[in-house]
Amino acid sequence: MxxxxxxxxxxxxxxxxxxxxxxxxxxxxxxIETTDGFPLNxxxxxxxxxxxxxxxSNLEAFRVQxxxxxxxxxxxxxxxxxxxxxxxxxxxxxxxxLTNQTRGLSxxxxxxxxxxxxxxxxxxxxxxxxxxxxxxxxxxxxVLKEExxxxxxxxxxxxxxxxxxxxYGLGATEVYIKQx
Numbered sequence: 428m429x430x431x432x433x434x435x436x437x438x439x440x441x442x443x444x445x446x447x448x449x450x451x452x453x454x455x456x457x458x459i460e461t462t463d464g465f466p467l468n469x470x471x472x473x474x475x476x477x478x479x480x481x482x483x484s485n486l487e488a489f490r491v492q493x494x495x496x497x498x499x500x501x502x503x504x505x506x507x508x509x510x511x512x513x514x515x516x517x518x519x520x521x522x523x524x525l526t527n528q529t530r531g532l533s534x535x536x537x538x539x540x541x542x543x544x545x546x547x548x549x550x551x552x553x554x555x556x557x558x559x560x561x562x563x564x565x566x567x568x569x570v571l572k573e574e575x576x577x578x579x580x581x582x583x584x585x586x587x588x589x590x591x592x593x594x595y596g597l598g599a600t601e602v603y604i605k606q607x
Contacts, residue, residue, distance in 0.1 A: 432474070457469055515557050518562050559602070559603055561601050585604055
């Protein structure tokens with residue numbers, strides 16, 4: 428590639444905000460005097476002549492236009508390993524989450540409300556093909572946890588185990604629903 432510069436040409440430096448006039452040339456090294464009056468040396472391929480026409484062939488213009496017209500690839504969001512295994516659904520079985528008023532309810536009544544909710548949500552997850560559900564039952568005396576184990580044990584396509592300890596402590600059970 429040949430560079431056509433002459434003393435007195437006004438030039439700019441590529442990739443830098445420097446502008447000046449050519450004051451000397453030795454081989455491929457061009458000396459310019461900047462607008463601030465400093466002499467600086469650059470290789471000819473680092474400079475562009477101002478006011479010069481840039482000639483581009485039709486083929487080069489076509490290639491650039493074709494490249495610009497390509498649709499941008501959308502980046503797919505890839506879930507992190509922890510998020511991939513995260514349960515899709517959580518069901519909080521604390522009684523104050525399920526009913527506004529607990530006054531007048533016996534422990535048996537409250538347990539039945541919790542178990543009915545758990546059964547209804549488990550069947551909802553099965554119908555919607557949700558594979559993992561976490562049932563948050565709390566620690567307490569362990570009665571609800573035992574009743575949930577009994578409920579989950581009645582389903583052939585369900586396995587269950589303690590949920591992630593870091594996130595839920597001992598107060599949650601994760602259910603995995605095998606899809607048919």
